[in-house]
Amino acid sequence: MRYVVVVVVLFMISLVVLGSSDALAPTVSYEWVVSYSQRSILGANKQIIVINDMFPGPILSATAGDIVNVNIFNHLTEPFLMTWNGLQMRKNSWQDGVLGTNCPILPGTNWTYRFQIKDQIGSYFYFPSLLLQKAAGGYGSIRVYSPELVPVPFPRPDGEFDILIGDWFYTDHRDMRAALDNGLSLANPDGIIINGRGPEEAFFAFQPGKTYRLRISNVGLKSSLNFRIQDHDMLLVETEGSYVQKHTYSNLDIHVGQSYSVLVTAKTDPIGIYRSYYIFASTRFTNFYMSGLALIRYPNSPIDPVGPVPSAPGSWDYASSVRQALSIREDLAVGAARPNPQGSYHYGRVIVNRTLIFQNDVMLSSNKLRYTINGVSFVFPETPLKLVDHFQLNNTIIPNMFPVYPSNKLASLGTSVVDIRYKDFVHIVFENPIYDMQSWHIDGYNFFVVGMGFGAWSESKGAGYNLVDAVSRSTIQVYPYSWVAILIAMDNQGMWNVRSQKAEQWYLGQELYLRVKGEGQEDPRNIPVRDESPIPDNFLRCGRVT
């Protein structure tokens, strides 16, 4: 067996101070070379995607307020875009790295993302957004630290570890993509990896008595995972930028695209510190069972853990999972990256301007599997929507084409854009009427998860909403035959991707865009919207923008 130390490499090249309009905001700059590499993962060779020769890629680390430059060199043979799962890109969807907002970075070229991280702290991750490249890796962790003077509601941990868990497929991502293009569904994964490594290949070195922050994200394609550590409890402190009420968990469900921070305190007792411990990430709500395995080691511990392994919760036990989800609530006493406590923002008292219902389903198009929202499966126009608006390329976005409620119309292909008035307060219900776990994400925003239940949603469910301390996050799971209700303050202008985090569903059309526009900007041609970042001077051209 091979043991590989998981080294946390900070690829921070420079820290300079700018003196322009972003007065004195520090800049962190990265240069990332994205390339293929032949690696053995779970014992099988595969051409994977590495960043600066690393898999997972380097940690992107910044402090709220920083300007971040990431210069990406595409050494693949395919177009490439990186997206920043959970970073809000305030008023700057130009940098979001999805095909609705950016032209791809072509092979052999480089492009620099430039954005400021505002009013957010926490744990996130980045991943390639095009062509199912995520199946080949190319992902990494993002840490956003609190600025000095903004209080953090727990003592500074003695160390931090980033733990990326996810399902892994032996098949080349291009062959997987071809299978989806030909109308097939993704096969079951071949295993679960932790930080790109197979069973017991990754380990985390603990010192007796120290407390560690573990930033855990599910970066896989389809599998919900249950995360647990042998004989160590986890104190949940943060999820996707929100400090949460501190509860201790022996295991945590982490669905595709979600991120959590937990504090784990190392053993001090003389027997405890002479042992090693298992970290498990095992599939849940899937018709197969697989687990990924890593280790915690102490300075003098023997290599192999002993004793009973932490048992998995019942694979199909939805009730316990829902209970856990509902126990994750905002800590109202603290204010995330803002100096004023979040509790002073009473989201439950804001009048809702609009309700949208997004129902996921499947369809066949020319006998091929597609995934839909309200009966529409997304297809990309030849030009990114953001550029279509900017250059007034008429006849691409058909206003009001997309039904914002489920309808009985025949399922179809379309380019779904929902126009939202800037500063509206919107209620969105995600309905999942099929027997499959769903995971929804909205770029550019965090939202309050106010309700969750089995069966069909109806107006009357509003009476049971949590209007006090619902957690604010950017990815939420929806259980089979269930619904989730969110409230969202539309205070971020731009073109924002709403997607299934499940790679197959996303690749086959389960997404849409929210176009959030300012007052007096109802006419899409009256853009750019006031206060929104102007088009970057290095913007890429493609499609009808030549």
Ligand SMILES: *[C@@H]1O[C@H](CO)[C@@H](O)[C@H](O)[C@H]1NC(C)=O
């Ligand atoms: C490509 O990289 C070079 C060298 O680092 C840099 O000067 C240039 O600005 C980059 N191009 C883009 C479009 O970001």
Ligand SMILES: *[C@@H]1O[C@H](CO)[C@@H](O)[C@H](O)[C@H]1NC(C)=O
């Ligand atoms: C949303 O509703 C509130 C309360 O009715 C109203 O004050 C506000 O103007 C509405 N928002 C917009 C953008 O019209």
Ligand SMILES: *[C@@H]1O[C@H](CO)[C@@H](O)[C@H](O)[C@H]1NC(C)=O
């Ligand atoms: C789009 O339509 C507007 C209004 O009719 C017109 O002013 C503009 O020139 C058109 N743009 C293009 C690229 O045709």
